[in-house]
Each structure stands twice: as C-alpha cells, then as structure tokens.
Amino acid sequence: MKGLITEAESMMEEDATPEVMDAILIALEQKVEHYEIATYGTLCTWAEQLGYTNAKKHLGENLDEEEKTDKALTKLSTAKNKAAMG
Numbered sequence: 001m002k003g004l005i006t007e008a009e010s011m012m013e014e015d016a017t018p019e020v021m022d023a024i025l026i027a028l029e030q031k032v033e034h035y036e037i038a039t040y041g042t043l044c045t046w047a048e049q050l051g052y053t054n055a056k057k058h059l060g061e062n063l064d065e066e067e068k069t070d071k072a073l074t075k076l077s078t079a080k081n082k083a084a085m086g
Helices: 002-012 018-050 053-085
Strands: none
Touching: 002 018, 018 053
C-alpha cells in the first residue's frame, strides 16, 4: 500500500490537463481498490476455512463494498478517459 501511495504522490506532480489528471487519479484509486479486494478476498477465504462465520460475514460485506466502489470507478473512468483523450 505504501508503494501505491508513493506512486500516487509522484503521478500527482505530473504536468497534466485537469481531464488527464482526473483519469490518472481514477486509475490510481482503482489500484488501491484492487489491492483491497485481493486482501478482503483472501481474508474471507481464511475466515471460512477456519470456521469464523461472523468474521467471514463482516469481511464479505467489506469485500462487496470494495467491489461496488471499483465498478463505480470503472463507470466514471469511461467518461473521464474520453474527456482526457480529446
């Protein structure tokens, strides 16, 4: 996660139009979401295998929320990427 933050800080220093910067920021946020999705997915699997049903339930709720956020960012990126391209 620290590497993703460092990358985001570096990219935010780029000389880019507002439309391109929006597209960059969405892409960077999606990287964070994908990291979180992978983490929650793994934790859900471990909780299930260990029989921690309550933890699995709550982790699954978090996973669902991260996946919804990723889908919303994908939808947003479609419009922003078009604007960034011209």
